[in-house]
Amino acid sequence: MRTLCFLLALLISAQAFSWSNHTLVSHQLLATIPQVHDAAPAKVESLESFLLANEKALEAFLDQQERWMQENLWHYAPRPPELAFKATGSKDNIRTRFAHAIRVNPNTKWPLYLQLLPGEKRQSPPIKPRSISTLNRFGHLASVQLVQLKPGDKASAVDIVTTATDEPDHGLDIGLFTDSDTDYGKIYGFGKQPFGNPNLEYGTQAPFHMGFYHESSILYALGGFLKQTYPEYRIQLFKQLSEFAFQQGHEYWGWRFMGWGLHYLGDFSNPYHVTPIPGNNVMTTLWVGLKGLIGFPEAQNRAIQLASNRHTVLEDFQSLVMSRAYKENNIQHPTIQALTRQKPARVYEDGHIVTVISQQAYDKAHDLYKVLEQTMPEQYVDNPLVEYSKLNARFSLQKTVLMTSGEDGYNQLVTIISDLLGGFSENGASYVEAILSANTFQSDQANLD
Ligand SMILES: [Zn+2]
Numbered sequence: 001m002r003t004l005c006f007l008l009a010l011l012i013s014a015q016a017f018s019w020s021n022h023t024l025v026s027h028q029l030l031a032t033i034p035q036v037h038d039a040a041p042a043k044v045e046s047l048e049s050f051l052l053a054n055e056k057a058l059e060a061f062l063d064q065q066e067r068w069m070q071e072n073l074w075h076y077a078p079r080p081p082e083l084a085f086k087a088t089g090s091k092d093n094i095r096t097r098f099a100h101a102i103r104v105n106p107n108t109k110w111p112l113y114l115q116l117l118p119g120e121k122r123q124s125p126p127i128k129p130r131s132i133s134t135l136n137r138f139g140h141l142a143s144v145q146l147v148q149l150k151p152g153d154k155a156s157a158v159d160i161v162t163t164a165t166d167e168p169d170h171g172l173d174i175g176l177f178t179d180s181d182t183d184y185g186k187i188y189g190f191g192k193q194p195f196g197n198p199n200l201e202y203g204t205q206a207p208f209h210m211g212f213y214h215e216s217s218i219l220y221a222l223g224g225f226l227k228q229t230y231p232e233y234r235i236q237l238f239k240q241l242s243e244f245a246f247q248q249g250h251e252y253w254g255w256r257f258m259g260w261g262l263h264y265l266g267d268f269s270n271p272y273h274v275t276p277i278p279g280n281n282v283m284t285t286l287w288v289g290l291k292g293l294i295g296f297p298e299a300q301n302r303a304i305q306l307a308s309n310r311h312t313v314l315e316d317f318q319s320l321v322m323s324r325a326y327k328e329n330n331i332q333h334p335t336i337q338a339l340t341r342q343k344p345a346r347v348y349e350d351g352h353i354v355t356v357i358s359q360q361a362y363d364k365a366h367d368l369y370k371v372l373e374q375t376m377p378e379q380y381v382d383n384p385l386v387e388y389s390k391l392n393a394r395f396s397l398q399k400t401v402l403m404t405s406g407e408d409g410y411n412q413l414v415t416i417i418s419d420l421l422g423g424f425s426e427n428g429a430s431y432v433e434a435i436l437s438a439n440t441f442q443s444d445q446a447n448l449d
Contacts (some may be wrong), residue, residue: 020315021140022266023115024322025144025421026165026259028331030158035436041154042251047110049151050245050253051094055087061244062101069236069329074213074354079103080189090263102237103188104172107134112149115141119327122147125425134171135201140319141170150209157255161432164259165266172260173205194225208234209264210273213354214362216282222289226276231264238264239435246439258435260426262322265357271309271365271426274358277303279310279369302384309388310372313380316394317401318417324398338418339425346426348434360423364416371416375401375409380383 019025030036062085070078085101088094099106113127123149129138132146149155175182185204196206211231220226225337238261246254270279277285280303288299318335325333331340336375346356372381377400380388393400401410 017329019266019270020176020319021144022165022169022263023117023144023162024319024326025266025339025424026262026428027117027158027162027270027326027423028336029341030161030412030432032339032341033429033432036157036161036432039157039251039255041156042160042255044112044149044151044153044155045250045252046112046151046252047098048091048094050250051098052091054244054248054250055094057248058098059085059087061240065237065240068240069233072350073228073232073236076233076274077190077228077230080187083187083189096097100187102241103176103190105134105174105176105182106184108170108172109134112151112153112165114147114149114155114159115166116145116147117162117326118144118323119329121145124148127154127317132167132170134174137201155252157251160255161259161262162212164256165263168209168260168263169202169205173208173234174202175204176208177204190230191228194228207247209251209267211268211354211358212274212276213358214275219282219285222286231267231358231424235261235353235431236263236350237261239431242435244436246435254435254439258432262431265428265431266424268353268358269361269420269427270314271361271368271420272307272314274362275365277307278365279307305387306382309386310369310376310381312388312395313376313393314368314417315373317413320394321396321414321417334414334418335421338422341425342427345429345433348430352427352430354408360427364420364423368416370411375405375413377404 055355066079066084069076079101081105081202082095083100085097088097095110096106099108109131111127111131113132114124116122122145125195127146127148129141129146132290133371169282174180174187175185177185177190179185179192190207193204194207196203199312207228208230211229215226238257242254242261245251245257267273280288288303291297291299324330325336346352379386380393398410401413403413
């Protein structure tokens with residue numbers, strides 16, 4: 001049983017990024033929620049300043065929050081008591097004390113900055129990707145404009161939240177497990193990494209950015225590790241921190257924490273983050289695992305390679321199409337229209353993260369798999385001997401799709417991506433509106449206006 005578990009663990013293509021640049025999928029959503037769009041600009045504040053100003057209240061809040069997590073989450077690894085946040089009245093180690101209490105990478109840089117959209121330019125001092133990310137590879141951060149903010153500057157809510165939605169991919173969830181070879185991973189209480197490759201630089205974040213809530217009982221029975229995922233924890237953690245910051249009157253951090261939680265909702269709109277191998281049914285997954293167990297690992301290697309290639313090619317296509325739409329200011333593009341809010345969203349409930357929010361992309365996993373298979377070149381999605389990312393195919397991907405499957409195929413891809421983004425728009429707006437309706441500070445302000 002143990003061995004089969006292990007083999008099934010290997011079956012997950014734990015690519016830890018979903019939509020490569022989350023600002024692309026969050027900006028239009030945020031810009032069309034009236035309460036975000038119309039909010040007064042917030043005064044920028046460093047993390048230390050926020051923590052020091054609220055130290056006592058934060059101690060009580062995080063304590064109460066930990067109890068809430070233990071009682072309410074689908075799966076949770078309780079926080080070891082010695083990590084609890086203690087108010088000391090001193091700024092010594094305050095960022096590390098906070099990082100330990102919320103169990104994120106304490107090397108996170110927490111810079112004050114904005115990440116602009118593709119094609120957007122502002123006359124502001126730049127900030128380097130290495131001041132933002134703890135990773136060695138900067139990915140899309142290298143090709144967008146990043147501008148510095150200083151304490152006391154004013155920034156719009158749309159800008160702050162949009163920027164923050166990309167932040168959890170820049171090192172926040174790296175190295176949190178006992179086998180991650182970090183000092184903090186050993187004390188955080190998450191145990192060994194349940195799946196994903198601990199040797200890949202970004203691989204350790206996978207269990208925080210993927211959540212498998214809808215598998216069959218037989219898969220859970222054989223692969224208990226499938227339950228050990230933490231996006232629900234992260235969404236609740238940052239949603240509640242956002243509400244706390246707003247209640248304390250520290251809007252900048254209210255907006256920023258809101259964006260961090262929204263990141264994980266964005267991940268959930270990608271089928272590759274809510275089911276181990278989209279397109280595979282339970283029996284195939286088990287059969288492939290079983291073959292590995294009796295000494296034929298090829299089937300599982302093939303399955304992982306194919307899932308990984310499909311995941312990457314989907315993400316490449318989506319980011320190319322959307323970057324271009326933003327650069328051309330093409331708000332009418334179906335992907336951007338799908339994110340545009342016309343009316344208030346479904347009323348948010350805590351249970352929705354598992355029952356609704358992660359379900360939508362799960363239900364579309366098979367359709368997506370079919371569309372990729374029909375529209376993408378076979379080399380990219382159906383050849384397990386190919387490592388797609390090494391083909392250097394990204395640059396000409398849009399053209400290649402047109403040549404392979406014509407405008408119909410191209411549009412089919414845009415349609416299914418827009419459909420996934422439409423789900424994110426509804427879920428994201430539901431989450432944002434819930435935070436703002438809990439926000440007494442804002443409604444008091446509105447009463448004064
Ligand atoms: Zn993510």
